[in-house]
Amino acid sequence: MQTIQAIIDAIAVGALYALVAVGLALVFGVMRLINFAQGELITAGAYSLYLTRNLPLVVSIVVCFVVCVALAVAIERVAFRPLRGASPATTLVATFAVAFALEAVWLIAFTPQGKTADLLSALNRTATHGSLHLRWVTITELVAGVVLLGGTVLVLNRTTIGLHMRAAASDFRAARLLGVRADRVIRAAFAMSGFLAAVVSLLLTVQQPLVTPTFGLDVTILALVGAVLGGIDRLATATAGGFLIGFISSILGDELPASLSNFAPSFTFLVVILVLLIRPAGLLAPLGQSGVDRV
Amino acid sequence: MLELDRVEARYGAISVVRGVSLTVAGGEIVGLIGPNGAGKTTTLLTIMGEVPCAGGVVRLRGKAISGLPTEATVRRGIALVPEGRHIFANLTVAENLRLGLAGRQSRDGLDADMDWIHGLFPVVGQFRERPAGALSGGQQQQLAIARAMIAAPTVLLLDEPSLGLAPSVIDTVLGALSDIRARGVAILLVEQRAQLIAGFADRTHVLSNGRIRMSLTPDEAQDTDRMIAAYLA
């Protein structure tokens, strides 16, 4: 029973990481840009939840979505649009710099001390079935993961902007030659990643209500590693990679003996290196494909 | 319809198009031929706004359009069928066609246009749900032209549509171009195969080293000696 419990928990954590990975992969798809500032969107959403903690819950949640989407679109407009076409190293460092600056903003505005955002703490209650104890947030994470992934796929496959995003992801220049508007496609990708970040910050504050300036950083870095591990140039493989790394790190954290649990990150990243050596293009990429020669 | 007036383009310090002037009227096919590296593709990309126009001006119906971004150029009514077709291999044929709508100004008359395009290229309707990458080269070329026509352009630019196609397929493609011309579309056709185009187009310009060296009528185009001389110039 304990194993089943651990597996269910790990699946929920995996779903959360998968959502972050989807956001990263959407932006990577249309811009070939690894957006490190994605983590700051999650942090921004969490702080907005803290600031609106005395407002009605619905208002608070709506504000969180507005903040994340607006910030995502604003970052693209101010920092990344002028850098389209610059070398991968330059754009990558630019996303670092933006994240760095935003983290300083949080530090100035909210001090290094954590702020409590526990609006959805009711989700921490457990639902018991036999000897299985499930927190509601676990179930919410699973449902949110499935619904949002499905929603993303629907947007991409069933809407015009989604079609344009897919075309831009496979050949941006050719898409523009057909009249696909680059600005609009990229803005849509950032807006969607902002939307997903809002969901992640809602769920993450349930698990760790204490919001610090680096709140969204760790989960983003690990999700990015997972996305590349799965294959970041495809939405499905990136998502699966994100899920996998969340799942593995959760299982390792639960199951490693106490003497080794400190070294869980080392084990995780050792696995990452081994996978990359065997499958440079990503664990789930089609056979015979070589690595994405970018960045 | 389309007018190039001493258009120039360069990559860095290298001048590639050096003062090209030409016009294409509605219902006309104008050929642009020349050896590799003559600046043919760059001329087309400059019209599209994909390569910045470094001098001179491009006009559409008398209005200057040089300096517009590519997407805006397409919306004004110029469509390009790029070299190598640039079909989206992982999208279906129908999705590729729908992408053509991105450059269309209004939906008026879309159904009629669709019917006409399906009549012109039956292949496109036949394989609607297939990934475009599964089509043969000739079918992909037809899809690329169909996709460009969905935007209801007044000017159609084609970059080496015959590349890598069997002679019978080339005939089909050229036949379709004649039908498109009959609709009043202005067509600028870039080719490396001079003899293929010179007889077919209303007028053919020979481009070499970024300049138009010679302009030929269909009759003159049969004169092989002149053609060779133009190429070697």
Added chain:
Amino acid sequence: MSRLAPIRPLLAPVLLIVLVTLVGSLTSTATQQNFITALVSVTIVIGLYVFMGNSGVISFGQVSFVAIGAYAAGELTIPTGPKHYVLPGLWSFIAEHSVGNLPSLAIAAGLGALYALVVGLPLMRLSGLSAGIATFAVLEITYNLLTFWPKIAPQSGQTLSLVPTTTGLTQAAAGAIVAAVVAFAYQRSRRGRLLRASREDQSAALAIGVDIHRERLIAFTLSGAVSGLAGGLLVHQIGSITPSQVYLELTFLTLAMLVVGGTGSLWGATVGAVLVSLLDSYLNQAENGLHLGLFKLTLPSGAADLILGVLLTAMLVLRPRGLTGGREWQLGRPRVSKIRSASAMSYLGRGRARR
């Protein structure tokens, strides 16, 4: 000047290092630390440049070599007496030996090189994004081990202290110059040229028989040595070290220094390091109150990072190819503008069409 022409790319960075040293020697002891930090940063960034600049492959792992160098040099220079007391779990070999300043720097460089060689042997087969993530994994593992493995570092990420502070202005300058000379000698050597050729055109380099894996490994190892040396200088400057000082923030800052300066040249690496490091130091100082003639500037806590982040973003937006454009110093020579893609085909063909 003509006799100096072949070494001009070395001359400019060395002159800048000397200039920083001279200006630093005129300032107060407290301010002098900013200049020492700048010189140590130059060494770290040159280490990064030796690999990234020449190979064109991004590496997030370089700071692990700085970390190894810092811990090795630090632990080996703490006298054995107090060492048993502050580092009870240490491997007996490290615990029972102590060396002087210069040997500790040499060992730091050697261990940095060895670590880079061992890690690079498998990892240099990767390129692009996977190389970035794999080297990042090395950084994470190094950080994790230095935090939790008492045989090589203080327990649970505690500070390694009691390290003799022997890195003054002179030693920092000497270290930076050594790094610049090594980088210059390498990029002018046959090996370095082969690697730079593979950076410009990988398939062409493969076609003429360049063993890219081996060339990258050589550069990686060399950059590990320079980074290890830089770590040694760093620990001897501060007198202590914690794992988080040689982790994400330093990785980000040094990458930013290189890219802001211009990834492709030694001159760019030096300029970027000096500029960004001094900026960072002075901004941080301003949070505690900085005297500017008659004024005293005091920034709120966190403002330094904010300003730095915004300035870095602005510099990248305005000069995406770096302040130097990735060129070596070219005073008095005609500039040849670089042609990125000379044909329309490559212009159009860059979009990826997968079949």
